[in-house]
Amino acid sequence: xxxxKKRWMVIxxxxxxxxxxxxxxxxxxxIELLFQHLPEEYINYSNLYSLDDAFSNSTLETxxxxxxxxxxxxxxNDSLIAITVHTKDSLTDKTNVxxxxxxxxxxxxxxxxxxxxxxxxxxxxxxxxxKNYYTTWLMDGDVTPKPFRLIEGGKLLExxxxxxxxxxxxxxxxxxxxxxxxxxxxxxxxxxxxxxxHNEWFQxxxxxxxxxxxxxxxxxSDLEFKDIGELVYFYKKDWYGDHFPxxxxxxxxxxxxxxxxxxxxxLKIKDEILKIQHYSKKYVDDSARKMPLNVYEGLNQxxxxxxxxxxxxxxxxxxx
Numbered sequence: 001x002x003x004x005k006k007r008w009m010v011i012x013x014x015x016x017x018x019x020x021x022x023x024x025x026x027x028x029x030x031i032e033l034l035f036q037h038l039p040e041e042y043i044n045y046s047n048l049y050s051l052d053d054a055f056s057n058s059t060l061e062t063x064x065x066x067x068x069x070x071x072x073x074x075x076x077n078d079s080l081i082a083i084t085v086h087t088k089d090s091l092t093d094k095t096n097v098x099x100x101x102x103x104x105x106x107x108x109x110x111x112x113x114x115x116x117x118x119x120x121x122x123x124x125x126x127x128x129x130x131k132n133y134y135t136t137w138l139m140d141g142d143v144t145p146k147p148f149r150l151i152e153g154g155k156l157l158e159x160x161x162x163x164x165x166x167x168x169x170x171x172x173x174x175x176x177x178x179x180x181x182x183x184x185x186x187x188x189x190x191x192x193x194x195x196x197x198h199n200e201w202f203q204x205x206x207x208x209x210x211x212x213x214x215x216x217x218x219x220x221s222d223l224e225f226k227d228i229g230e231l232v233y234f235y236k237k238d239w240y241g242d243h244f245p246x247x248x249x250x251x252x253x254x255x256x257x258x259x260x261x262x263x264x265x266x267l268k269i270k271d272e273i274l275k276i277q278h279y280s281k282k283y284v285d286d287s288a289r290k291m292p293l294n295v296y297e298g299l300n301q302x303x304x305x306x307x308x309x310x311x312x313x314x315x316x317x318x319x320x
Contacts (some may be wrong), residue, residue, distance in 0.1 A: 001290075029239040029259075038235050042264045048278035048291060049310060051317065058272045063108055063318040065100060073296065073305060074220040076124050076138045080102055080147045081223065083316055084121060092116065099126065099138065105320045106303020112137050122171050122196060122218050129173060129194050134201050148194060151204035156190065162206055168199040171218040176208060225294035225307055229265040234282045237261040241284075258283045265291055269304055269319055 046054035055062050067085040076082050081102045089096055094116040101109040112126075121126050125281040133145035151157070151165060177192040189208045194201070196218075202231050206212070241257035263280040266273050281289040292309035306317040 007139065026191055026239065026241050029241060033236055033239065035237055036235060039233065042235070042275075042277070045264050045275040045277040048276055048293065048308065051306075051308070054274045054276060055319075058274065060269060061320045065316040065318070066310075066313070068095075068311075068313045070309065070312070072121070072314075073223045073225075073307070073316070074121065074167070075223065076101065080109070080138070081305075082121065082138055083318075085316075086313075089115065101138070102303075102305075102318060104299060104302075106298055106318060107306075108318065110141060112143060121220060122220040123220070123248070125196075125201070127201065128196075132194075132203060138243070146201075149200065149202040151202055154205055157204050157206050159206075159210055159212065162204065162210070162212055163203060164191065165202065166193070166195055166212060166214065169195040169215060171216070172214040173216050174212065174214050177205065178279050223296045223305070225295075225296045225305075227290055228297075229267040229276070229291060229293065231288055233262055233264040233268050234259070234280070234288055235262040235264070236282065245312055256283055263288055264290060265293075267293075267295070269295075269306075270301060 046057075052064070065083055065085045066087070067088045068088060071084045073081060073083050081104075081205070083102065085098045085100070086097070087096050088094075088150045090286065092320045096113055096115045097117070097119055098111055098113040099121070100111045104107050114126075114128075117128055117132055119126050121127075124136070124139045125134045126137060128145075131145075132148050132197075135145055135238045136142050152161075157165075172193065172195040174191050174193045178266070179188040179190070180186040191208050191210060191212075192203060193206065193212065193214070194203045195214075236259040238260045239258075240260065258281045260279070260281055262277050263282075265275060265276045265278070268274075276291070276293070278291050278293075280291065294307050296305040296307070298304060304317075304319040306319060308315050
């Protein structure tokens with residue numbers, strides 16, 4: 001007959017075996033990490049967020065553009081590319097927006113900056129809907145603000161009239177407009193509508209409760225960026241996999257079993273190879289999470305634009 005002490009020892013032994021069997025894969029993966037070492041050839045790879053170091057050790061010429069937002073790089077026409085960049089003004093803490101024009105040789109042709117203004121790029125125009133103007137700078141270098149054409153002297157249009165102007169507009173938007181704002185006795189609110197069609201910008205007004213269908217989403221012609229880097233090594237640091245017992249509810253879903261660690265990437269630009277490392281994940285099917293880095297390759301490989309995502313913003317390198 002087993003004593004209570006022996007009975008508890010058996011229970012503990014059985015539970016230990018169940019735990020070891022249930023976590024055998026995880027135990028093996030973690031023991032495996034103890035015997036890993038980083039090959040010497042990867043020690044001097046540049047960190048993804050310090051690419052200036054990688055370029056300083058190459059013969060490539062670069063111009064750097066850093067934005068606090070995710071940005072577009074678009075075709076202005078068949079011979080011009082535009083990069084948009086938003087920055088914080090260090091003195092006023094306001095947001096500035098700049099555009100940079102690049103020709104098909106990869107040469108930086110011109111730039112323009114709007115300080116503390118909300119300016120957008122629609123087709124080949126830069127527009128400020130708050131201040132009711134557009135410029136043709138992207139097309140011809142003219143920085144002169146040109147006013148939107150005011151329909152019927154600014155009188156309030158009825159729905160049938162407004163629909164005529166909005167019909168076939170490739171872009172349109174609306175916002176509220178105030179007369180005598182903050183004067184509670186005399187304040188009046190209207191709707192201001194801005195539209196673009198047949199290469200013309202115009203605006204008109206309606207009552208503030210008039211519902212019209214607008215087309216706010218204009219798709220500029222974006223450049224095609226590709227992932228051309230070669231993952232040459234992954235250094236495993238930690239293992240995250242199934243474990244027993246597991247009482248997690250996984251309300252937001254479960255990440256597949258994976259390692260975290262460092263990806264080592266070779267990025268070939270012309271005759272140079274940029275050697276880059278970045279914290280990443282690798283899954284058991286041998287796939288690794290891609291680096292937040294893509295490249296546009298110019299015609300005849302005469303220039304490149306490297307785009308990388310950092311802190312919810314984009315950094316661009318124009319490479320020649």
